[in-house]
Amino acid sequence: xxxxxxxxxxxxxxxxxxxxxxxxxxxxxxxxxxxxxxxxxxxxxxxxxxxxxxxxxxxxxxxxxxxxxxxxxxxxxxxxxxxxxxxxxxxxxxxxxxxxxxxxxxxxxxxxxxxxxxxxxxxxxxxxxxxxxxxxxxxxxxxxxxxxxxxxxxxxxxxxxxxxxxxxxxxxxxxxxxxxxxxxxxxxxxxxxxxxxxxxxxxxxxxxxxxxxxxxxxxxxxxxxxxxxxxxxxxxxxxxxxxxxxxxxxxxxxxxxxxxxxxx
Amino acid sequence: xxxxxxxxxxxxxxxxxxxxxxxxxxxxxxxxxxxxxxxxxxxxxxxxxxxxxxxxxxxxxxxxxxxxxxxxxxxxxxxxxxxxxxxxxxxxxxxxxxxxxxxxxxxxxxxxxxxxxxxxxxxxxxxxxxxxxxxxxxxxxxxxxxxxxxxxxxxxxxxxxxxxxxxxxxxxxxxxxxxxxxxxxxxxxxxxxxxxxxxxxxxxxxxxxxxxxxxxxxxxxxxxxxxxxxxxxxxxxxxxxxxxxxxxxxxxxxxxxxxxxxxxxxxxxxxxxxxxxxxxxxxxxxxxxxxxxxxxxxxxxxxxxxxxxxxxxxxxxxxxxxxxxxxxxxxxxxxxxxxxxxxxxxxxxxxxxxxxxxxxxxxxxxxxxxxxxxxxxxxxxxxxxxxxxxxxxxxxxxxxxxxxxxxxxxxxxxxxxxxxxxxxxxxxxxxxxxxxxxxx
Numbered sequence: 001x002x003x004x005x006x007x008x009x010x011x012x013x014x015x016x017x018x019x020x021x022x023x024x025x026x027x028x029x030x031x032x033x034x035x036x037x038x039x040x041x042x043x044x045x046x047x048x049x050x051x052x053x054x055x056x057x058x059x060x061x062x063x064x065x066x067x068x069x070x071x072x073x074x075x076x077x078x079x080x081x082x083x084x085x086x087x088x089x090x091x092x093x094x095x096x097x098x099x100x101x102x103x104x105x106x107x108x109x110x111x112x113x114x115x116x117x118x119x120x121x122x123x124x125x126x127x128x129x130x131x132x133x134x135x136x137x138x139x140x141x142x143x144x145x146x147x148x149x150x151x152x153x154x155x156x157x158x159x160x161x162x163x164x165x166x167x168x169x170x171x172x173x174x175x176x177x178x179x180x181x182x183x184x185x186x187x188x189x190x191x192x193x194x195x196x197x198x199x200x201x202x203x204x205x206x207x208x209x210x211x212x213x214x215x216x217x218x219x220x221x222x223x224x225x226x227x228x229x230x231x232x233x234x235x236x237x238x239x240x241x242x243x244x245x246x247x248x249x250x251x252x253x254x255x256x257x258x259x260x261x262x263x264x
Numbered sequence: 265x266x267x268x269x270x271x272x273x274x275x276x277x278x279x280x281x282x283x284x285x286x287x288x289x290x291x292x293x294x295x296x297x298x299x300x301x302x303x304x305x306x307x308x309x310x311x312x313x314x315x316x317x318x319x320x321x322x323x324x325x326x327x328x329x330x331x332x333x334x335x336x337x338x339x340x341x342x343x344x345x346x347x348x349x350x351x352x353x354x355x356x357x358x359x360x361x362x363x364x365x366x367x368x369x370x371x372x373x374x375x376x377x378x379x380x381x382x383x384x385x386x387x388x389x390x391x392x393x394x395x396x397x398x399x400x401x402x403x404x405x406x407x408x409x410x411x412x413x414x415x416x417x418x419x420x421x422x423x424x425x426x427x428x429x430x431x432x433x434x435x436x437x438x439x440x441x442x443x444x445x446x447x448x449x450x451x452x453x454x455x456x457x458x459x460x461x462x463x464x465x466x467x468x469x470x471x472x473x474x475x476x477x478x479x480x481x482x483x484x485x486x487x488x489x490x491x492x493x494x495x496x497x498x499x500x501x502x503x504x505x506x507x508x509x510x511x512x513x514x515x516x517x518x519x520x521x522x523x524x525x526x527x528x529x530x531x532x533x534x535x536x537x538x539x540x541x542x543x544x545x546x547x548x549x550x551x552x553x554x555x556x557x558x559x560x561x562x563x564x565x566x567x568x569x570x571x572x573x574x575x576x577x578x579x580x581x582x583x584x585x586x587x588x589x590x591x592x593x594x595x596x597x598x599x600x601x602x603x604x605x606x607x608x609x610x611x612x613x614x615x616x617x618x619x620x621x622x623x624x625x626x627x628x629x630x631x632x633x634x635x636x637x638x639x640x641x642x643x644x645x646x647x648x649x650x651x652x653x654x655x656x657x658x659x660x661x662x663x664x665x666x667x668x669x670x671x672x673x674x675x676x677x678x679x680x681x682x683x684x685x686x687x688x689x690x691x692x693x694x695x696x697x698x699x700x701x702x703x704x
Binding site for chain 2 (some may be wrong): 139140143144146147150156187188189191192
């Protein structure tokens with residue numbers, strides 16, 4: 001289970017302020033804190049805190065300051081591909097591009113860039129018309145992304161399909177379809193693409209968010225989920241990830257498995 | 265193995281004409297992958313694509329049968345703990361036709377004597393590889409006939425000279441020998457000869473790439489009963505070749521390598537040769553040709569083969585008969601345990617370390633441990649009493665004391681009643697046996 005720490009995002013007030021004031025400290029603190037929590041990647045997103053034209057420079061700065069304190073690879077999260085490319089150029093370890101929908105124009109921009117910088121790609125099962133409701137249509141988009149990976153020479157296991165989970169209080173019927181999509185993605189190719197979720201979305205504006213997040217994580221891992229963009233400092237949630245790895249026979253059991261999981 | 269959407273898509277014409285009833289080729293590929301359509305719905309798919317799709321759904325490694333029950337290939341995993349290895353390596357011992365008739369007979373007698381009974385199992389060597397080194401087709405044919413008359417085991421006829429194979433094969437073709445080797449120089453004649461007599465044939469080339477080319481050419485002759493030989497007689501290179509071939513066949517479903525592989529040892533010194541052969545048995549060789557034929561050399565290799573090809577999902581069992589440790593006498597203590605090998609050997613090790621010659625009776629619990637068997641009703645007092653009586657241990661000792669595992673102390677009363685033996689509850693863990701025996 002690959003944990004992508006979600007916290008360095010301009011939508012959070014402290015990160016937004018840090019970006020506006022060019023104050024590296026909160027960003028660096030969160031990088032280290034998430035790493036300790038068990039994150040394998042750090043998601044990096046300026047959010048709307050930075051005006052569009054300044055985003056490439058902002059991503060360069062964020063990558064630079066994070067890499068001053070942490071060695072873990074970065075997941076560059078933006079719809080602005082120039083900003084992502086600016087960040088990719090500075091990465092010390094192969095990163096991840098978050099994200100690319102199944103739209104030809106964007107695929108042609110993102111996939112060659114991923115191959116050039118040795119980065120993984122998060123592919124969204126949607127196009128400009130929006131998110132499909134059922135698993136079949138999600139999978140049709142996933143298949144287009146898989147065929148694109150093959151076409152552009154991106155190793156298919158470097159493609160992370162995100163079947164797009166929506167909040168369970170307003171889009172409840174999506175949750176089981178997403179689980180089915182995760183299962184079906186594994187039949188698209190051999191090797192199969194990986195799967196990822198923006199986990200915290202499932203509980204947006206719902207009560208008992210932590211409970212919903214960790215329950216859905218266990219369900220999704222059982223369906224074959226490989227990665228999640230999530231709260232790496234929610235200890236109960238990370239415990240669930242570690243426990244699922246044991247129960248899915250992906251890691252060898254030891255009494256200290258919770259600790260071992262965080263050491264990786 | 266089901267085909268993936270991407271594999272199917274790559275074989276489609278990519279016209280997106282919609283004549284199959286699905287808007288795009290990509291959508292059609294996905295419908296096929298999920299079993300919702302038939303390939304025939306596409307009028308533009310080529311015969312080659314159809315063939316590729318058919319063969320992609322075949323098992324990753326073809327099963328090749330020859331001789332007296334030898335089965336090669338038909339394997340599905342790289343590591344036995346992932347599932348199991350199915351068809352134990354066929355072991356053959358070589359005899360050259362350049363030897364004198366007497367020497368050939370002596371070697372054959374030695375090979376026929378390679379039968380072993382050990383820990384309740386029977387091992388035997390599978391076959392004889394007859395090497396043409398004389399350069400004389402008539403001599404080769406004569407030696408093949410002599411060996412065929414002298415053994416029922418599987419035969420491998422090995423010569424790169426088509427004339428020699430043509431001379432020797434007809435008289436033994438009914439026994440379905442494996443023949444070889446088809447090389448770049450002779451493959452058309454050798455493969456056609458194999459096809460004519462319906463026998464499997466070894467395809468041999470130096471290295472993986474040359475082998476790939478040769479297999480693809482040989483397949484065009486319309487015959488597919490192949491065994492692969494990646495040439496290079498060098499242990500480290502052979503290990504690499506064996507690994508590549510197995511990996512490509514299973515992980516990438518690479519069809520030209522979807523055949524079993526044969527390995528030949530290179531070391532002349534028997535101990536080094538057996539070490540080399542052990543590597544090939546462990547790493548995917550479906551057949552190994554040996555020079556060594558002494559019992560002492562071959563037995564460890566056969567034991568290794570037996571071990572590697574056991575099913576890791578099934579518990580390994582020891583024979584549920586009375587075992588003795590050390591120079592037993594009429595005063596020796598009697599232990600009962602179960603026939604799960606892990607349990608039995610834990611007890612045996614401790615009993616041996618106690619230096620007191622003893623009897624151990626493993627009860628047949630279908631290879632389950634003491635507590636598992638007890639919980640499943642397979643370790644009942646009546647059953648133990650019955651096994652005790654049938655074992656004949658009563659005639660071997662002059663006491664009636666029986667030591668049972670401490671974890672099943674609860675059965676002691678009933679067992680004493682039904683068996684008539686005095687039941688002594690031993691330590692819970694076998695590691696306590698030494699202390700326990702000293703206190704007795």
